[in-house]
Amino acid sequence: VSDTIAAAVDEGRLWRRLDALACHGARADGGVDRPALSDAEAAAKRQLMDWGAELGLVAYTDALANLFLRWDVGADLPAVLVGSHVDSQPTGGRYDGTFGVLAGLEAIAALRTAGVRPQRPIEMVAWTNEEGSRFAPGMMGSAGYAGARGLAEILAVRDAQSISVAEAIAAQAARLPPLPRRALGRQVHCYIEPHIEQGPVLEAAGVALGVVTGMQGKRTFRVRLTGEAAHAGTAPRASRRDALLAAARAVLALEAGTADPDDIVRFTVGRLTVTPNAPSVVAAAAEFSIDLRHPDADMLHTLGNRVAGICADVAPPCTAEVEELSCAPPQVFDAGLRTALHRAAREVGVAALDIASAAGHDARYLEPICPTAMLFIPCRGGITHNPAEAIESAHAVAATRVLAVLLAAQTATALAAKTG
Amino acid sequence: VSDTIAAAVDEGRLWRRLDALACHGARADGGVDRPALSDAEAAAKRQLMDWGAELGLVAYTDALANLFLRWDVGADLPAVLVGSHVDSQPTGGRYDGTFGVLAGLEAIAALRTAGVRPQRPIEMVAWTNEEGSRFAPGMMGSAGYAGARGLAEILAVRDAQSISVAEAIAAQAARLPPLPRRALGRQVHCYIEPHIEQGPVLEAAGVALGVVTGMQGKRTFRVRLTGEAAHAGTAPRASRRDALLAAARAVLALEAGTADPDDIVRFTVGRLTVTPNAPSVVAAAAEFSIDLRHPDADMLHTLGNRVAGICADVAPPCTAEVEELSCAPPQVFDAGLRTALHRAAREVGVAALDIASAAGHDARYLEPICPTAMLFIPCRGGITHNPAEAIESAHAVAATRVLAVLLAAQTATALAAKTG
Numbered sequence: 001v002s003d004t005i006a007a008a009v010d011e012g013r014l015w016r017r018l019d020a021l022a023c024h025g026a027r028a029d030g031g032v033d034r035p036a037l038s039d040a041e042a043a044a045k046r047q048l049m050d051w052g053a054e055l056g057l058v059a060y061t062d063a064l065a066n067l068f069l070r071w072d073v074g075a076d077l078p079a080v081l082v083g084s085h086v087d088s089q090p091t092g093g094r095y096d097g098t099f100g101v102l103a104g105l106e107a108i109a110a111l112r113t114a115g116v117r118p119q120r121p122i123e124m125v126a127w128t129n130e131e132g133s134r135f136a137p138g139m140m141g142s143a144g145y146a147g148a149r150g151l152a153e154i155l156a157v158r159d160a161q162s163i164s165v166a167e168a169i170a171a172q173a174a175r176l177p178p179l180p181r182r183a184l185g186r187q188v189h190c191y192i193e194p195h196i197e198q199g200p201v202l203e204a205a206g207v208a209l210g211v212v213t214g215m216q217g218k219r220t221f222r223v224r225l226t227g228e229a230a231h232a233g234t235a236p237r238a239s240r241r242d243a244l245l246a247a248a249r250a251v252l253a254l255e256a257g258t259a260d261p262d263d264i265v266r267f268t269v270g271r272l273t274v275t276p277n278a279p280s281v282v283a284a285a286a287e288f289s290i291d292l293r294h295p296d297a298d299m300l301h302t303l304g305n306r307v308a309g310i311c312a313d314v315a316p317p318c319t320a321e322v323e324e325l326s327c328a329p330p331q332v333f334d335a336g337l338r339t340a341l342h343r344a345a346r347e348v349g350v351a352a353l354d355i356a357s358a359a360g361h362d363a364r365y366l367e368p369i370c371p372t373a374m375l376f377i378p379c380r381g382g383i384t385h386n387p388a389e390a391i392e393s394a395h396a397v398a399a400t401r402v403l404a405v406l407l408a409a410q411t412a413t414a415l416a417a418k419t420g
Numbered sequence: 421v422s423d424t425i426a427a428a429v430d431e432g433r434l435w436r437r438l439d440a441l442a443c444h445g446a447r448a449d450g451g452v453d454r455p456a457l458s459d460a461e462a463a464a465k466r467q468l469m470d471w472g473a474e475l476g477l478v479a480y481t482d483a484l485a486n487l488f489l490r491w492d493v494g495a496d497l498p499a500v501l502v503g504s505h506v507d508s509q510p511t512g513g514r515y516d517g518t519f520g521v522l523a524g525l526e527a528i529a530a531l532r533t534a535g536v537r538p539q540r541p542i543e544m545v546a547w548t549n550e551e552g553s554r555f556a557p558g559m560m561g562s563a564g565y566a567g568a569r570g571l572a573e574i575l576a577v578r579d580a581q582s583i584s585v586a587e588a589i590a591a592q593a594a595r596l597p598p599l600p601r602r603a604l605g606r607q608v609h610c611y612i613e614p615h616i617e618q619g620p621v622l623e624a625a626g627v628a629l630g631v632v633t634g635m636q637g638k639r640t641f642r643v644r645l646t647g648e649a650a651h652a653g654t655a656p657r658a659s660r661r662d663a664l665l666a667a668a669r670a671v672l673a674l675e676a677g678t679a680d681p682d683d684i685v686r687f688t689v690g691r692l693t694v695t696p697n698a699p700s701v702v703a704a705a706a707e708f709s710i711d712l713r714h715p716d717a718d719m720l721h722t723l724g725n726r727v728a729g730i731c732a733d734v735a736p737p738c739t740a741e742v743e744e745l746s747c748a749p750p751q752v753f754d755a756g757l758r759t760a761l762h763r764a765a766r767e768v769g770v771a772a773l774d775i776a777s778a779a780g781h782d783a784r785y786l787e788p789i790c791p792t793a794m795l796f797i798p799c800r801g802g803i804t805h806n807p808a809e810a811i812e813s814a815h816a817v818a819a820t821r822v823l824a825v826l827l828a829a830q831t832a833t834a835l836a837a838k839t840g
Contacts (some may be wrong), residue, residue, distance in 0.1 A: 089649075089696060089698050089700075089701050090696035090697075090698055090701075091649050091695070091696040091701070091704060131698070131700070132698075132699060132700060133696070133698035133699065133700070133701070136699055137699075138700070197654075198651050198653070198654045199651075199654040199655075216653070218653070220699065228806070229509075229511050229805055229806040230803070230804075230805065230806065231618050231619075231778075231779060231804045231805045232686060232688035232690055232711040232713070232805075233618070233636070233638070233686055233711070233713050233778045233779035233780060234617075234618040234619040234686075234778040234779050234802065234804065235619075235686075235802070236683045237680070237683055237685070237686070237687070238683050242688075244671065244689055244690070244692060245671065245672070245675060245689075247668075248667075248668040248669075248671045248672050249672065251664065251665065251668045252665070252668050252669065252672065255665060260657070263656045263657055263658050265657070266652060266653055266654075266655075266657070267657070268652035268662075268699075268700065268701075268702055269664055269665075269703075270652055270664070270694075270696075270697070270698050270699045270700060270701045270702060270703060271694065271697045271698055271699045272664060272692065272694050272697070273697070274690075274691065274692050275511070276509060276510040276511045276553070276690075277510075277690070277691045277692070277693070278509055278510060278551075278552075278553035278690050278691060278805075279552060279553070279556055279557075279640065279688075279690045279691045279709035279711050280509075280551070280552060280553070280558070280688065280690055280711050280780075280805070281509050281510075281511070281553070281688075281690045281805045282688055282690060282805075283689075283690060284511060284806075289699035291652040291653070291699050291700050293652070293653050358651075358653045358654040359651060359653035359654050360653060360700075382654065382655070383650070384650075384651045384654065385649055385650065385651045385652075385698075385700070385701045385702075386648070386649040386650065386704075
């Protein structure tokens with residue numbers, strides 16, 4: 001039966017849909033700019049709903065605008081969730097997130113074509129604001145669903161234009177057909193997230209599929225330097241409290257303070273904003289983000305705890321405020337599902353490799369509430385969060401075949417999930 | 421007759437008008453945010469036109485939206501221009517620019533009250549976009565009027581929202597009554613610009629009036645660092661080309677490379693923007709402004725010519741492009757007008773001090789086309805381009821009395837200006 005299921009996965013359809021979804025928020029350079037809860041993301045969701053309707057899937061949402069397309073098999077049992085997200089970075093690629101969502105949809109289509117009768121519901125999911133570039137921090141939809149963050153706190157977050165999440169959700173809902181809302185935190189049988197690797201390991205190994213063992217930990221911070229506005233032509237430099245200079249010192253001191261000859265520490269300042277940001281005004285304030293990741297919990301703790309001291313050391317004559325926005329410890333994924341993934345890969349004849357995830361994913365927030373697995377496919381040169389992001393159709397279809405066989409196995413009985 | 425003129429300057433009216441003008445674009449912190457060619461600036465101009473109409477002054481404009489209020493005395497002679505600007509920095513104060521415009525208007529009112537009959541026209545002027553924070557570089561209206569920059573080039577400049585100067589001028593014109601347009605570059609008898617000092621010298625000397633001897637030179641640059649976007653969680657640091665790090669290195673290297681124990685060099689990076697500016701994306705590009713000033717032409721030349729080399733040294737693995745946006749050499753103001761200013765100050769009994777201007781002003785662009793003078797008044801603590809900017813009413817009225825007496829002297833005959 002695995003062969004029948006695998007044969008029902010339609011490589012051409014999957015590839016065409018990846019292309020079609022990339023038209024929503026398309027950039028002239030071939031990449032995608034599809035902010036969370038934007039009109040472009042609404043158009044992408046509407047497209048998913050249309051494809052889901054062709055399969056008879058029922059669309060619904062929740063208080064965080066997560067989108068679910070449910071294959072309702074008549075059994076009132078917790079569903080198998082499969083998916084990822086359809087928002088992108090401002091200079092994003094076409095496959096980050098969308099591959100997981102469309103692989104889920106294609107796997108459901110294949111099971112139906114193959115005549116599989118699941119004993120429990122399967123739902124494709126697109127989580128809200130995984131990327132966190134419009135509303136920080138990211139993985140908002142999955143974190144809120146899983147109860148890791150409170151709904152009211154999430155809804156109050158504002159973007160750079162001062163639009164709140166609540167307002168953006170309402171604006172996006174107005175662009176979509178009315179959808180029934182279900183509660184956050186409904187019980188999940190298991191969660192499976194396919195994704196591009198976003199690193200060079202699978203490509204270098206020449207393997208189409210990665211079975212993800214777990215996720216490195218991540219801490220994020222916001223640093224604010226406060227100085228004083230002054231006239232660029234008149235204020236003596238000795239009298240200035242220049243927040244832009246203080247920010248430059250802090251960024252370089254933090255880069256040096258997290259240096260790592262083994263290149264395992266990931267330290268990034270990706271966002272920096274200056275106030276008033278005018279050429280002839282000494283900066284009154286500057287604010288920057290820190291994204292710090294490490295697979296080892298102790299090391300992540302140690303490095304993160306250095307941030308405030310380093311900023312305080314180099315800030316004078318400005319002052320520094322450091323706020324930790326999120327702290328996610330390293331994670332290990334469900335052993336039973338990993339074993340099941342390897343079994344499915346063997347049945348379909350796809351070579352698979354165990355691999356750790358360097359990036360954060362919505363799976364991070366599902367892992368504490370249900371058995372969770374991730375499948376990776378290679379991406380060219382490890383390049384991601386970049387319009388040049390690219391994958392091979394052969395890898396995409398191979399992983400989707402494995403996914404479809406896994407979904408059949410996970411829904412073959414009405415029993416609770418057996419995990420390691 | 422000087423006493424009569426001086427007595428006709430109304431301190432209360434001048435102060436009330438400074439307060440009234442500060443309501444257009446008022447910030448909650450007491451400062452002003454009145455961008456060039458904004459609705460707030462249109463409202464300020466409309467207010468000036470209303471006050472001018474009470475005096476019988478005729479309003480007109482030109483292709484750059486400079487505003488002139490003309491006391492038309494019936495003589496077809498080049499006018500004496502007096503004024504400054506009414507746009508502000510985003511976190512600006514209430515007196516930068518507006519003091520010069522309102523002192524001009526008050527001096528005209530005093531001459532009329534005192535029964536003075538000028539032999540040539542006097543015009544109050546408010547130049548467009550002196551500050552340069554919405555459209556860079558600044559002093560756009562005066563530079564275009566004087567022919568230092570071409571009209572087409574200026575009209576094509578765009579702000580951060582991609583609105584062109586031409587579009588912004590049309591939008592502002594639509595909010596004002598129709599005004600007759602006169603040509604740019606019409607002959608000017610002389611130009612007199614009152615302004616706050618924007619430095620600590622007059623306050624420290626306890627003097628109400630500065631007779632400006634000249635202006636320090638200024639060069640501005642735009643530096644662009646180009647790297648490559650990458651994923652903050654996956655991209656090894658050794659492989660990154662992080663444009664934000666390169667910008668931080670360049671800013672600090674330039675700060676060090678222009679260091680000056682005498683604190684005469686003014687070096688400022690006031691604007692820095694990052695692309696895509698997302699917390700979990702390694703920066704693909706960063707762009708920053710440089711504002712460099714010095715009273716000595718040779719030193720200004722030497723320091724400015726270091727910029728490209730310093731950026732190229734520290735940019736790798738990113739690349740740096742450096743573009744010079746403007747280069748204004750140091751200037752010395754008209755000796756005849758400076759003597760006339762001292763004479764007027766003596767007649768009115770106001771202590772005056774020779775002072776160099778550290779800031780740039782519209783007078784820079786008028787100086788090559790007509791005899792030009794500037795009057796400074798103290799500002800508290802030398803603080804400017806800041807909502808905390810403050811002046812004393814006694815200084816404002818004293819300088820306006822001197823200005824009115826000077827205007828009377830400069831318009832007493834229909835002869836060409838006598839200058840040193």
